[in-house]
Each structure stands twice: as C-alpha cells, then as structure tokens.
Amino acid sequence: MKTAFTMIELVFVIIILGILSFSIAPSFERDNASLAFEQMKSHLELAQQLALDNDSYIADSRFSESAVPAVEENEAEFWFRKHPQMIITGNTYTVFSDAANNTFNGTVDVTDVIARNPLDKTLIQDIDIETLYGVTLAMSQCNGVQTNIIAFDYLGRPHCRLTDGTNAPYANLATAAVTITLSENGNNRVITIEPTTGYIH
Numbered sequence: 001m002k003t004a005f006t007m008i009e010l011v012f013v014i015i016i017l018g019i020l021s022f023s024i025a026p027s028f029e030r031d032n033a034s035l036a037f038e039q040m041k042s043h044l045e046l047a048q049q050l051a052l053d054n055d056s057y058i059a060d061s062r063f064s065e066s067a068v069p070a071v072e073e074n075e076a077e078f079w080f081r082k083h084p085q086m087i088i089t090g091n092t093y094t095v096f097s098d099a100a101n102n103t104f105n106g107t108v109d110v111t112d113v114i115a116r117n118p119l120d121k122t123l124i125q126d127i128d129i130e131t132l133y134g135v136t137l138a139m140s141q142c143n144g145v146q147t148n149i150i151a152f153d154y155l156g157r158p159h160c161r162l163t164d165g166t167n168a169p170y171a172n173l174a175t176a177a178v179t180i181t182l183s184e185n186g187n188n189r190v191i192t193i194e195p196t197t198g199y200i201h
Helices: 007-028 032-054 070-077 129-133
Strands: 085-089 092-097 136-139 149-152 178-184 187-193
Antiparallel strands (some): 085 149, 136 178
C-alpha cells in the first residue's frame, strides 16, 4: 500500500504550484492608475455636489444701487464665478470656490474656499497625483479650447472654465464630453464628464 508521494510526484506538484503562482501574481499588483482614477473621480463628484448644494443662481445678477460696496457689487455681478471647480496644474489639482474679494481671478488664493474631504476634513488642495500614485494627468479640450478648469453650476452641469465679466454666465457651458486621462506606464484610465447631465464616469 502506497503511503507517501514519490519524488516525481512532488516535483510535479511544485511545478504546478509555481505555474499557478506566476499566473495569478499580476492580479495582486497595485493598479495606481485605477486608484488615482477613483480618488480624482470622487473629488470631481464632490465639487459637483457642492455646486448642487450651493445653488448660487441669482436671477437678477446686477445690483442697481450704486452705493453697494465694491465687493458685494462684484459678487452680485459675477455670482456664477463662485461655482465649485477643479483646477489642474501639471499633475496637481485643487477643488475650490473663488471668492469675491479677490475679484474672482480663477486662481487659488488664501481667501478662496477650499473643499474638504468629507471623511477626514483635510483640504483638497495641491493633490499631487504623480507623487501619490506615479500617475500623470492630461485634460482634453473643452468646446475646442484647451483648459485646465472644470466647474459645475447649480444644476450640476459642467463648464469648461468660468467666464469673465464680458461673457454671459453660460458662455462656457460644455457642449461635448470632457475627459481627463490618467496614465501610468502605458496603463491609462479616463474620467469622462458628460455635457448637459454632468454625469461623471
């Protein structure tokens, strides 16, 4: 009666285990592009939700009283520039809302309102995707113009950038999908923001 494995059987078992471990090992590797995709997508969704919650629509966007202080007058005239937005600089991004007392200049200043992570309340400011995940960012054109800003209005719709005082509030409402490509050594993930609905996927 056989009571033990032969040497040949043991060798075959070791070879089979080696083949199996080699074939499933890649599935345990860290997918940095996907991790960065999920983080950035969630921060875009947060900016959109803040826009929906903020509801910064003003039907009559201009004060008629000349005595109104300059900051308040500026805020009333350019109310739409307060929409929450994500600004991408290189491989770094920030989610913020521009403030009236810096004339809505479209850059992140100390007086601006920086979004906070709902889980740990940390600021979503200067998030360096390359340092965190080794991933680079590339944003597509929006309405035929290269931009580094995606903003959301009170209906959750995406804007290519926030307009200046010479344009109507909806002059840069996205008319086609905007994409952000996250790349890591040939492994690409693409965030898509749909026009009209603002669906992020």
